[in-house]
Amino acid sequence: MTITQLKYVLAIAEHKNFTKxxxxCFVTQPTLSTQIQKLEDELDVQIFDRGKKPIELTDVGRKIVQQAKNIVDESERIQDIVDQQKGFIGGEFRIGIIPTVMPTLLPMFLKNFIKKYPKVHLKIEELTTEExxxxxxxxHLDAAIAATPxxxxxxxxxxxYYEPFVAYVPNDHRLKDKKKIDVTDLDLNDMLLLEDGHCFRDGVINLCKVFKSNEDDKFQLESGSIETLVKLSNEGLGMTLLPYLNTLDLNEKMSEKLRHFKEPSPAREVxxxxxxxxxxxxxxxxxxxxISGVIRGAIAFQNVEIISPLPNNMKP
Structure with a gap:
């Protein structure tokens, strides 16, 4: 039994196809098939049911895959120990970032990081928290950047960092004359929200402590874009809440529609x-x-209340 054979097992279990x-694994299909057959012969069990399409694990195969993950992880930890001992910071690193953080945070730190750690090859994906x-x-990911806890x-x-929520209030809105917004001023019935699946939407709902009813809606918003929320708000279709970093690039006319909250400001933990x-x-x-070094210059708020990103939950 070899580590390479176990890696082949994990690849087949993931893709459910020998060719893929x-x-x-960057080998030919016959090479992979031969090694899997050798492993099954050595163990005297069948790991995969080749008669099914797509290929399925047998009962014992599922147990073998779980143990194989542990063994492969521990084998890679040896190289990790060596890298740390040598002070080496490099190699491929897979990171996911939620959609409401990616557009604002990535441009702030990526260039600096690449310059400081040129041997690290970042593979970055925009993914929801659930993904x-x-x-x-x-x-399939080494790390991620998301709203917590x-x-x-x-x-x-x-x-x-802790990122405060900021209200974006159109000129004809009932709150347009308020200099500071209180949480009790919010009403989900005149607020534009992101589509389901976005933790920032859940944070806003948790902040308001009520659920939006669609019964009287003249339209239903299905957008994952904060930029779309701002444009709809400009058309007088409701107010919206923005993460603080999203407010930094607004022009002067749009910035006049921003309203900060009374302290402690509601905020998300990233x-x-x-x-x-x-x-x-x-x-x-x-x-x-x-990231911490870069963000310190952008967000100086301290007195905040962290709003949970989890559905139907609020953490004071």
Whole structure:
């Protein structure tokens, strides 16, 4: 039994196809098939049911795959230990970022990070929180940047910054004359929200502590874009709430429609998150340090109240 054979097993279990697994492992399909057959012969069990399409794991195969994940992870940890001992910060690093953070945060730190750590090859994906958690658990991401706390015992969270919510109020709105907004002023019935699946939407709902009713709506918004919310608000279709970093690039005319909250300002907690068994901690440390350093110059707020990103939940 070899580590390489176990990696082949994991690839087939993921792709449910020998040809795709071989491409993923950069070997020919006959080479991969031969190695799997050798492993099955050695163990005297069948790991895959080749009669099914797509290929399925047998009962014992599922148990073998779980153990194979542990063995492969631990084998890679040896290289990680060596890299840390040598002070090497490099290699491929897969990171997911939620949609309401990606457009504002990525331009702030990416150039600095690449310049400081040229040997790190970042593979960045825009993913929802649900997708991020699934991929972290499956080992398809090394880390992610998301709104927290997520209350998941298998995921570790390291806070990067606290980002206040800011109200964007059109000229004809009932709150247009208020200099400071109170949470009690909010009404979801005249507020534009992101579509379901976005944690920022859940945060806004948690802040208002009520649920939006669609019964009297003249339209239903299905957009994942904060920019779309602002444009609709400009058309007088309602107010909206923005993460603070999204307000920095607004022009002077649009900035006049911003209203900050009375302290403590409602805010979201943004963290770098990773599986508790994650390798490559030196890269996670590097990302945390670079992002924290950059963000300090953009957000100076201290007196905030963290709003939970989880549906139907609020953490004071």
């Amino acid at each position: 697994a071989a491409e993923k 991020i958690i699934t991929r972290l658990m499956d080992g 997520l209350e998941n015992d298998t995921i570790k969270e390291r806070v990067l 963290s770098i998150i990773y599986h508790k068994n994650e390798l490559k901690m030196q890269i996670i440390d590097a990302l945390h340090n670079v």
